[in-house]
Amino acid sequence: MRSAKIILCALGVLFACAPAQRISSQTSAPQRRIVIAASAVLDGRGRVLRHTRIVIEGAKIVAIDPKAAPVDYDLRGLTVLPGWIDAHVHITWSFGRDGKNAGAGGTTQEAAYQAASNAWVTLMAGFTTVQSVGSPADLPLRDAVARGALPGPRILTAVEPLMGRGEASGTPDEIRAYVRRQKEAGADVIKIFAANSVRRPETTLSQEQLDAACDEAKKRGLRALVHAYKDAVRAASLAGCTQVEHGTLATDDDLKLMAERGTYLDPQAGLVWENYLLNKEKFVGTPGYPTSLEGFAGMKTLIPMYHEFMKRASKIPGLMLVFGSDALAGSHGRNAEEFIDRVRDDGVDPMAAMVSANSLGAEALGMADEIGSIAPGLQADIIALDGDPLKDITAVRRVVFVMKAGVVYKNAARSPLKQASAPSAPRR
Numbered sequence: 001m002r003s004a005k006i007i008l009c010a011l012g013v014l015f016a017c018a019p020a021q022r023i024s025s026q027t028s029a030p031q032r033r034i035v036i037a038a039s040a041v042l043d044g045r046g047r048v049l050r051h052t053r054i055v056i057e058g059a060k061i062v063a064i065d066p067k068a069a070p071v072d073y074d075l076r077g078l079t080v081l082p083g084w085i086d087a088h089v090h091i092t093w094s095f096g097r098d099g100k101n102a103g104a105g106g107t108t109q110e111a112a113y114q115a116a117s118n119a120w121v122t123l124m125a126g127f128t129t130v131q132s133v134g135s136p137a138d139l140p141l142r143d144a145v146a147r148g149a150l151p152g153p154r155i156l157t158a159v160e161p162l163m164g165r166g167e168a169s170g171t172p173d174e175i176r177a178y179v180r181r182q183k184e185a186g187a188d189v190i191k192i193f194a195a196n197s198v199r200r201p202e203t204t205l206s207q208e209q210l211d212a213a214c215d216e217a218k219k220r221g222l223r224a225l226v227h228a229y230k231d232a233v234r235a236a237s238l239a240g241c242t243q244v245e246h247g248t249l250a251t252d253d254d255l256k257l258m259a260e261r262g263t264y265l266d267p268q269a270g271l272v273w274e275n276y277l278l279n280k281e282k283f284v285g286t287p288g289y290p291t292s293l294e295g296f297a298g299m300k301t302l303i304p305m306y307h308e309f310m311k312r313a314s315k316i317p318g319l320m321l322v323f324g325s326d327a328l329a330g331s332h333g334r335n336a337e338e339f340i341d342r343v344r345d346d347g348v349d350p351m352a353a354m355v356s357a358n359s360l361g362a363e364a365l366g367m368a369d370e371i372g373s374i375a376p377g378l379q380a381d382i383i384a385l386d387g388d389p390l391k392d393i394t395a396v397r398r399v400v401f402v403m404k405a406g407v408v409y410k411n412a413a414r415s416p417l418k419q420a421s422a423p424s425a426p427r428r
């Protein structure tokens, strides 16, 4: 009998290995219960809870109860909040073996390992859900993380974006068929390019084409994200698309229209440009980037333009600003720098910045009843910062605890109790 039990344990049959006392003390099926003690909890919806405890069973939060015991993780002295949501990343984009930007399409072993590494560093940085916008290479990574085979954030992907190319993008019917093919390929969301770039902001899809794309997405139960600048921003909102990416050069009237129509905006405050400048030798001459280092100088002039836009957008009443870092090669795991840019450089309220990556970010994904808040019934995606981001936004760099769906992936909190509490350790 004893050897049989050991074999069961080796096979990871948890119930056979759980301390007998715990099994006998529970009436229903045993489910691992974890209690986190915290002195400051940002609930993800704009409230601060003081001196309380979060109770987790399995993958979910089941209670907020200041008297819950015993405590498994003592996170007092830290700031506890829901795992962040990044609405715009390119999770597979990496630098290749030659050190150069390899973009999204790598199919080598190096590219696959690099994508897995991107997922790992993103999770370690406190991001428990990301939306990748997108690449077919996202699919096996998304599915491996979802199976628990690789550590990483929950990944949603657009698979293959619809590139606006004027008439060549197809008739409205052809565009509808394209959207359906993405859904069949496993897309969680549809990504549409309706403008070129901030420097060439011309619209690349007609209103009719954009209407077809976003309407078809809606009919298939998918959200539609539109890469847009200037006039394409208004067109995307009129087409009923879910969210505008970037949005720079939109007028206040365009932004007010978005607020009225409930179109989310995902602007960037600086990380993406800072990253290009930091890594210009790795991007130079690769597809879509300047062919000489001098060509990167112009990016410096774009940063103030993005700051101006973020400041202006954050003052439009009712406009819903989500958090999207546009993380790609060089910035995976540094996504939170975007919070610092928003708050330090653009005067965004720090609580609003946190909510943009918590409950509001979840709402934009259509997942507000699953993630983005610390409340009973939601997934136990919980992180802790060494510091208070409401007083010092650079605290977002100091993520010392990461739990996703009830599993602790990082626990670098300092007190002896915090370090001694391994998730599988007996608690009595």
Ligand SMILES: [Zn+2]
Pocket (backbone or CB within 6 Å): 088, 089, 090, 133, 326
């Ligand atoms: Zn992007």
